[in-house]
Every structure is written in C-alpha cells, then in structure tokens.
Amino acid sequence: MFTSLRRVIKTGWRGFRRNIGLSLATILIMVMVISLATLLFLLSPVSDILITDIKEKVDISVYFKEDVLSEDILEVETEILKIPEVKDVEYVSKEQALEKFIERHKDDPVLMESLTEVGANPFLASLNIRAWEVSQYEQVTNFLETSPFRSLIDKVDYHQRKPVIDKVFSMVSGFYKIGIFFSIVFAVVAVLIAFNTIRIAIYNSGEEISIMRLVGASNWFVRGPFLIQGIIIGFIAALITLLISFGLCYGFDNKIKAIAPEISIYSIFVSNFFLLFLIQLATGIGLGVISSYVAVRKYLKI
Amino acid sequence: MLSINNITKLYPSRTGNAPTIALDNVSFKINGKEFVSIVGKSGAGKTTLLKLILAEEKPSKGQIFFDDLNIHEIKRSQLPKLRQRIGTVFQDYKLFPSKTTYENVAYIMEAMGASEQEIKRDVPQILEIVGLLNRADNFPNxxxxxxKQRAAIARALIHRPDIILADEPFGNLDPYHTFDIIKLxxxxxxxxxxxxxxxxxxxxxNSLGKRVITLDSGKVIRDEERGRFIL
Known part of the structure; x- marks a missing residue:
C-alpha cells in the first residue's frame, strides 16, 4: 500500500516534470481561475464596506418648531434613544445648523447674499436620527408622528427623503444582484476552462492510460499519478496566485484608499490571509483533482 | 487452462451493410504448458482472438474460460488481476511513449506491487536478455x-505470467533477433x-514443430499437434 502510494506520487511528479510545457500552461490557466476566486473573495468585504458606508449616510431629521426650547428637545432626544430601532441621535441647534450651512455654501455668493437678506437665523433646531436598518425609518417616523411630543415637531423629513432612500437602496441591491450573477457566470466559465485544459492535457495520455489497463494496472494505479499531477498543478497555481494577489493588494492599497478612504484592500488581505490561501488551495487542488479524475475515467473503460 | 467455446465476433458496419465476421464459431482448448501457434492470412482473425483473450473486446457469442473464470463476465475491477496473469506482446508494441525502456518494463512490476529490489534485479536482467540494456534510458521514439519490439517482449515477460500472448512479435526483427526471441x-x-x-x-x-491452429476467414480450419504452416 505504502509502496504503491510512493510509486504513484513519484510517477505523478515525473509526469509533471516531463510534460513541463503543458504543466506550465495548465498552471497559467489555473492561476487565472484562482485569481477570479480571489477577486470574488476580496470584493465581498469591499462591497459590504461600500453598502455599510451608504447606509451610514442615510438618516432622517426631525425639525422642531421655532419656539421650542433646547431642554425640551434634549428630553425628546432621550425619549427617542429609548426606541430599540434607533442607533443614534444627534442634536443640531439652530446655531449649528446655520454654521453648517455657511460652512457648506460659503463659496456661493447668491446663497450667502440671500441669507444676509433674510436677516435672522432661518434654520430650525433638529435631531438627526439614524436607525440600525434603513427599513426601520418608517417605524421611527410613525412613532414620532403619534408621540406625545408631536406638538413640538415642525416636520419629519422622512417622507421627503423616502424616494431617494428607496432609489439608492434599489440601486445598491440591483448592483449586488448583478455582481452575484456575473460572479457565478465567470466562475462557471473559469471552471469549464480549467477543466477543459486538464482534459486536453490528459487527452494526450489517453492511449497510454488504455495500455496501462491492458497490461494489468488497477484503476487507482493508473489514475493516481494524474491526480497527483492535478494536486501539484493546483498547489503551484495557488501559491503563484497568493503572491500575485499579495503584490496587487499591497501595491494598490494607497490608490484605492485615495478613492475610497474606508477601504484598505491590503488589510482585508492580511486579516483574511489564511482563509484566502485556503480558498485558493481548495480551488486549485479541487479543480485539478476533480478535472483529472473525470478526464482519466473516459480512458479506463477498457 | 484456456478454453475457447464457440466464439463468434462480429464488427457492426457503420454504413448499414452486413456486419464483418472476424471470428466464426471458434472453439479450441489450450491445456496448461503449451506452445501454440495461431496462423492465418492477414484478417483471418488472429489479433481479434488475442484481444478477446485479453478481455480487450467482448465476443458477440460464446465464452472464454481462463481456468474456471469466464473472462467476459468478471467485474471490471477484477480485470487487472486476470491481465497480470497474461503477458502480451502487441502487434503495434503499445509501449508507453512517456516512459523510458526501463520504466516501460518495470511498470507492470510496480503495478503488481513488486519490491524495489525485485524490480532492480529483474528489469536489467530481462533487458540484457533482449539486448536492450544499453537502451534502458531511451524513450520509445x-x-x-x-x-521497440524487443522492449515490448521484455515487458510481456518481466512479471512471469501464466500465458504469453505474442501478436506478430517478429514483424520488425532481423533474422538474428528473430532467432533469439524464438529461443527465448x-x-x-x-x-x-x-x-x-x-x-x-x-x-x-515450420522450425518450431509445435501445435498449430490455422484460421481462415474467422474459422479454425486446422488444429494439429505438430503442425506446419499450410494455407
């Protein structure tokens, strides 16, 4: 048993070395397939970060009537914070609202001028409320509109914002679905290409496999070396892909950060290093072994 | 040891014509330890018969028994055991193109689980007998x-099978080597x-003076104990 295994491994390694050209070509294809798996793996946290980021930016504001005191508003804030759906609440006083407006529009002379013409501070004090989930805003709004302190409220801008919120989220979920669809299509295409490459590589040995059967080798003794070659090819391809993905994540980290500061592709890579390598190995070796197994089977029927 | 019972082998025609009859109701017995020559013109059915004995093909009718084993009814997983008892010299050599002469000959011993020592002892020996020791590291091409023919013969003999099937083993040999192989x-x-x-x-x-079975158009037309080549 042990002798057989040793021979199978030796023969597999010899086959890999002797057909080095074909082996390298197969490794190259396999690197592409594993890269795709890596890309899908790395994109998943990136898209999560982007979606969370968009979600974080969504909030609703409750505007209070002109004459409501800030103590009352802070009391309402305490009440709102008791609602389980609410994540956090931020109080923006009339003055802060004005400051924010000036800060944002200081380069726009028309707006600044109209502000001067109005004279007094035209802004209302408000509470910016963020819920845990976008779908919870409706409930929060309902609560506010039916609460005992509704008389203090001038307006809740949820209804105004709802179409925008809905649109953004239908787009996000649309992109997500398209992403999943293309991921599956690419993955299937990649697997088929890898499988076919190995099949063609083994096609060359088809006659040899049949002769092995005819001289009395068992199926496993025939198949073993091809499975070993599949493992070697998958392993080397996974290692190469790991190095390439490390290089790319390291090299592009700053460039991506410049566009999206909250995404660090390099730290995603580092914190998922072992899982990622495991996925790469599983993709490479799994594809190599399964493709070899299926491709050899055809020639064993003698 | 080997019993061929009413074997018929038809090859269906792809064009819808009548099937080709390769063997037609062939029967004979080979008792243990015999030297049997099967002669006949090209297309008489010699190679088909050997393929059926090796279970490379299935008969259309009839049975072949190796001892008590109906070789076309045993499981596919059991075939290697049967084939390990047979050493075959194929007409077209069927050497492994990606293996050296040494590896070609050693392969079946490896598949049978022989020890490294046995392989290292026997393979050079048989290569010396067939005069290929200096070609041990060459590939078939x-x-x-x-x-190639001598390498194929060495591979068929190396594991000391019960039966040797030799299909035109002298086809590419000069008279000197033919004589050597016959002696072997x-x-x-x-x-x-x-x-x-x-x-x-x-x-x-004619020089052998052993049993000769003569095939003609798929039929046994002569089976003589000390036969000669007569067609």
Whole structure:
C-alpha cells in the first residue's frame, strides 16, 4: 500500500516534470481561475464596506418648531434613544445648523447674499436620527408622528427623503444582484476552462492510460499519478496566485484608499490571509483533482 | 487452462451493410504448458482472438474460460488481476511513449506491487536478455522498430505470467533477433509458461514443430499437434 502510494506520487511528479510545457500552461490557466476566486473573495468585504458606508449616510431629521426650547428637545432626544430601532441621535441647534450651512455654501455668493437678506437665523433646531436598518425609518417616523411630543415637531423629513432612500437602496441591491450573477457566470466559465485544459492535457495520455489497463494496472494505479499531477498543478497555481494577489493588494492599497478612504484592500488581505490561501488551495487542488479524475475515467473503460 | 467455446465476433458496419465476421464459431482448448501457434492470412482473425483473450473486446457469442473464470463476465475491477496473469506482446508494441525502456518494463512490476529490489534485479536482467540494456534510458521514439519490439517482449515477460500472448512479435526483427526471441519464447515455455504465438512467419512455424491452429476467414480450419504452416 505504502509502496504503491510512493510509486504513484513519484510517477505523478515525473509526469509533471516531463510534460513541463503543458504543466506550465495548465498552471497559467489555473492561476487565472484562482485569481477570479480571489477577486470574488476580496470584493465581498469591499462591497459590504461600500453598502455599510451608504447606509451610514442615510438618516432622517426631525425639525422642531421655532419656539421650542433646547431642554425640551434634549428630553425628546432621550425619549427617542429609548426606541430599540434607533442607533443614534444627534442634536443640531439652530446655531449649528446655520454654521453648517455657511460652512457648506460659503463659496456661493447668491446663497450667502440671500441669507444676509433674510436677516435672522432661518434654520430650525433638529435631531438627526439614524436607525440600525434603513427599513426601520418608517417605524421611527410613525412613532414620532403619534408621540406625545408631536406638538413640538415642525416636520419629519422622512417622507421627503423616502424616494431617494428607496432609489439608492434599489440601486445598491440591483448592483449586488448583478455582481452575484456575473460572479457565478465567470466562475462557471473559469471552471469549464480549467477543466477543459486538464482534459486536453490528459487527452494526450489517453492511449497510454488504455495500455496501462491492458497490461494489468488497477484503476487507482493508473489514475493516481494524474491526480497527483492535478494536486501539484493546483498547489503551484495557488501559491503563484497568493503572491500575485499579495503584490496587487499591497501595491494598490494607497490608490484605492485615495478613492475610497474606508477601504484598505491590503488589510482585508492580511486579516483574511489564511482563509484566502485556503480558498485558493481548495480551488486549485479541487479543480485539478476533480478535472483529472473525470478526464482519466473516459480512458479506463477498457 | 484456456478454453475457447464457440466464439463468434462480429464488427457492426457503420454504413448499414452486413456486419464483418472476424471470428466464426471458434472453439479450441489450450491445456496448461503449451506452445501454440495461431496462423492465418492477414484478417483471418488472429489479433481479434488475442484481444478477446485479453478481455480487450467482448465476443458477440460464446465464452472464454481462463481456468474456471469466464473472462467476459468478471467485474471490471477484477480485470487487472486476470491481465497480470497474461503477458502480451502487441502487434503495434503499445509501449508507453512517456516512459523510458526501463520504466516501460518495470511498470507492470510496480503495478503488481513488486519490491524495489525485485524490480532492480529483474528489469536489467530481462533487458540484457533482449539486448536492450544499453537502451534502458531511451524513450520509445528513440528506439528502432526492432528495439521497440524487443522492449515490448521484455515487458510481456518481466512479471512471469501464466500465458504469453505474442501478436506478430517478429514483424520488425532481423533474422538474428528473430532467432533469439524464438529461443527465448521456447525457453519460457520449457520453464512452464503457455505461449500463444500469432504469426504468419512460415519459417518460424515450420522450425518450431509445435501445435498449430490455422484460421481462415474467422474459422479454425486446422488444429494439429505438430503442425506446419499450410494455407
């Protein structure tokens, strides 16, 4: 048993070395397939970060009537914070609202001028409320509109914002679905290409496999070396892909950060290093072994 | 040892014509330790018969028994065990193109689980006998036709099978090597191995003075104990 295994491994390694050209070509294809798996793996946290980021930016504001005191508003804030759906609440006083407006529009002379013409501070004090989930805003709004302190409220801008919120989220979920669809299509295409490459590589040995059967080798003794070659090819391809993905994540980290500061592709890579390598190995070796197994089977029927 | 019972082999025609009859109701017995030559013109059915004995093909009718084993009814997983009892010299050599001469010959011993020591002892020995020791590290495409044939013979003999099936083993040999191989086959036979030799080499058959089965158009037309090549 042990002798057989040793021979199978030796023969597999010899086959890999002797057909080095074909082996390298197969490794190259396999690197592409594993890269795709890596890309899908790395994109998943990136898209999560982007979606969370968009979600974080969504909030609703409750505007209070002109004459409501800030103590009352802070009391309402305490009440709102008791609602389980609410994540956090931020109080923006009339003055802060004005400051924010000036800060944002200081380069726009028309707006600044109209502000001067109005004279007094035209802004209302408000509470910016963020819920845990976008779908919870409706409930929060309902609560506010039916609460005992509704008389203090001038307006809740949820209804105004709802179409925008809905649109953004239908787009996000649309992109997500398209992403999943293309991921599956690419993955299937990649697997088929890898499988076919190995099949063609083994096609060359088809006659040899049949002769092995005819001289009395068992199926496993025939198949073993091809499975070993599949493992070697998958392993080397996974290692190469790991190095390439490390290089790319390291090299592009700053460039991506410049566009999206909250995404660090390099730290995603580092914190998922072992899982990622495991996925790469599983993709490479799994594809190599399964493709070899299926491709050899055809020639064993003698 | 080997019993061929009413074997018929038809090859269906792809164009819808009548099937080709390769063997037509062939029966004979080979008792243990025999040297049997099967002769006949090209297309008489010699190679088909050997393929059926090796279970490379299935008969259309009839049975072949190896001892008590109906070789076309045993499981596919059991076939290697049967084939390990047979050493075959194929007409087209069927050497492994990606293996050296040494590895070609050693392969079946490896598959049978022989120890490294046995392999290192036996393979050079048989290569020396067939005169290929200096070609041990060459690949089949680096060998001449005669050398390939001798390598194929070495591979068929290495594991000391119960039966040797030799399909035109002299096809590419010069008279000198032909004589050597015949001597080798006779020696193997004398040591207790059954040899089934399919050939149309008249001189070889006549010099052997052993049992000859003559096939013509798929039928056995003659089966003589000390036969000669008569067509």
């Amino acid at each position: 680096e060998l001449s036709g005669g050398e 086959l006779i020696k193997i036979y004398e040591l207790g191995t059954t040899v089934i030799l399919a050939t149309h080499d008249k001189e070889v058959i």
